[in-house]
């Protein structure tokens with residue numbers, strides 16, 4: 001009985017749809033408040049399944065930005081532990097850990113609360129690392145400028161097709177762990193083709209967070225993404241200034 005129902009859509013009652021609608025409307029109000037608090041800082045909401053390398057990417061990118069005089073702040077989202085925040089603390093930038101206690105995504109209210117404690121007054125860019133999950137975080141606007149989806153090559157080239165919302169709603173896709181490609185059957189061309197079939201405007205970076213021999217030198221994809229972030233910081237700051245003259 002259970003087996004035959006496995007792939008059937010379960011109909012949701014009218015009341016629970018109303019509750020969902022209210023929750024999303026209230027989320028939008030908080031997202032707007034967050035946007036106002038973010039000010040001139042460019043904000044990226046980073047989505048991926050657990051372990052794709054979100055924190056590792058921040059460990060690669062934040063020092064590179066810092067070296068060029070750009071200040072970052074980081075909001076970490078996890079179901080449990082402040083392990084990721086501790087990794088960001090090592091980079092010497094402001095960081096705040098949201099522990100959701102089981103909730104599979106961040107919402108705008110959680111970010112709202114974090115902004116009471118996180119020092120963002122000097123931030124040029126704010127990275128929000130969402131809870132590792134390719135489904136639930138896609139429904140919640142946090143007030144960010146852009147969603148970025150990270151997919152590591154070990155996850156399989158079908159993932160954009162199976163979790164389309166994350167790819168449809170993101171402006172950027174980072175294909176991470178490319179250093180592992182020689183050990184895998186994974187086809188990077190197929191990952192791109194599938195992702196672009198969901199969102200033809202996705203901007204794609206291919207990265208590896210494995211350090212090269214020289215300290216702080218990463219692969220070209222990391223350098224290209226850092227340049228992209230710098231450009232977005234510049235554009236957002238200029239727009240903010242124009243609106244606030």
Ligand SMILES: Nc1nc2c(ncn2[C@@H]2O[C@H](COP(=O)(O)OP(=O)(O)OP(=O)(O)O)[C@@H](O)[C@H]2O)c(=O)[nH]1
Pocket residue numbers: 048049050051052053054055056057084131132176177178179180207208209210
């Ligand atoms: N080989 C290789 N390993 C990587 C790379 N990026 C991350 N890793 C490893 O992958 C594992 C998970 O990386 P994290 O950065 O913690 O991943 P995450 O997405 O932040 O994980 P959650 O926050 O738990 O969702 C760690 O063991 C990293 O060292 C990469 O580019 N290449």
Ligand SMILES: [Mg+2]
Pocket residue numbers: 054055056084129
């Ligand atoms: Mg992490």
